[in-house]
Amino acid sequence: MMREKVAQAPASVSDVAPTLLALRGVGKVFSNGVTALSDVNLTIREGDFLSLLGPSGCGKSTALRLIAGLSTPTSGVLDWRAEGSLDRSNIGFVFQEPTLLPWASVFDNVWLPLRLKGVSRAKAAPAVMEMLARVHLTGVEDAVPRELSGGMKMRVSIARAMVTKPRVLLMDEPFAALDEITRFKLNNDLLELWQDERFTVVFVTHSVFESVFLSNRVVVMAARPGRVFDELAIEASYPRDEAFRTSPDYAALCRQTSDVLVNAIKSTAGAHHDGH
């Protein structure tokens, strides 16, 4: 089994941090007989920015839903190691679409997770406003989602996921539908947020460039059946900024990751990646 530890130079955040969640032999078979995941072993450590990278059908979104508790594994276990019970309020989830309530204002959308926990509007206001400021959305709290651009909607979605101060942020291809300029900006802002708060991120993407730019660990997955193919440590220091984006180091890391991804796609028997 090719798993874990690309062993070379350690010193990245994840090698010292305690384990938060260990997936052991996790598999998921849907009722239609499709094996979405097979024997996935994966350790997520406190403070990781871990990307799940792979072609469509490799089960990366399924893995994310399992971690979120939105779905249960057919086999294997998810072992939450964090001290104290880690309930769902410790998980923030950002979907591929902004998934906002279209009738509610930006403020009310971000308030929602707190509201569901019984926090009144007035009590929630400081946290909501602070979160909106963190994602650079001050001043639009009264707008409704349709009045916002795609990037702004995604910022609201991130603010909503973060307003409960979760320890884990799960993101399912959150920026896939955005244009490149907006995506770069959101990447930078997300990293900034992550560095300030040091929560753990599991980030699903099919973009090599995005995963390398953001993560300290990239887990490459292969399809049919969905499985972990290989893992790469991205040995580049944070903060990463626009200078990093154009650096030779970044290019080299992207090439390295890309090669692994190509092998992962090749490894699928009779592979025909439809690029969907």
Next chain:
Amino acid sequence: MTAIDEGVLKLDPEEARRVRQERLERIGRWVLPLAIMILAIWSWDRICVWNAIPQYILPRPGVVLSTLYIDAGLLFSSLLVTLRITFLSLLLAVVGGVGLAVLFAQSKWVEMSFFPFAIVLQVTPIVAIFPLINIYVDNQTTKLLLCAWIVAFFPILSNTTLGLNSVDRNLRDMFKLNGATRWQQLRYLRLPAAMPYFLGGLKIAGGLSLIGAVVAEFVAGATGQSSGLASRIIEAGYRLNAPRLFAALFLISLTGILIFLVLSLISHLILRRWHESALKQER
């Protein structure tokens, strides 16, 4: 980008034509139907005069109008009776339709079990059910209400049920992740999501409750004391009082139009900020 001032803004011929076209359409939307209506009324009047049609067959529009004025006391008190049944039944249809829809939304099993009954109630012509209601129910108002309700509640029930069930899956997951209770999910997610559907049903139900009320009055054959516009029409028919018949008909149509406009306005006010249907075309 609101007012386009042609004096300042130099428009190319294509854009200028588009602006002219839009202005024409804006005016035409009001002027055309009005013109056709006036033309129709005028021809109606001419037909009566040229063919010397007697008043008890087809009264001239002017006669209908003056009858409306002369019989105003009688007609408007009847209109009030009909309106009372209409609005009460619409209210009950909203309460019953939304209530049942919420009940259905609680469990697929409940919906599967009871929805067919609602359909049976809907597809059976009310005129055919009425004799039964007539036997079982004594109170005149209750009879009429029940009739109008049966006609009006279905669009609200079926639309609201559809709305409650067509919530975005990711949003549902989001609520689940945040540990929302059943009630919270209903209150903050499913009911608001169903609002456009409900309002669509309400617009249909508004007209139907008027139709239901009038039909019920017809089949109840309620003549004499405490009677609505339908009985005025029946009565006028027997007496060959065509002007009054037309006047009553005019009032019913007018009421229907007003109900539709009011409900459309309510719908627009509620949805205007977020729903596609209520948004102005911006492109």
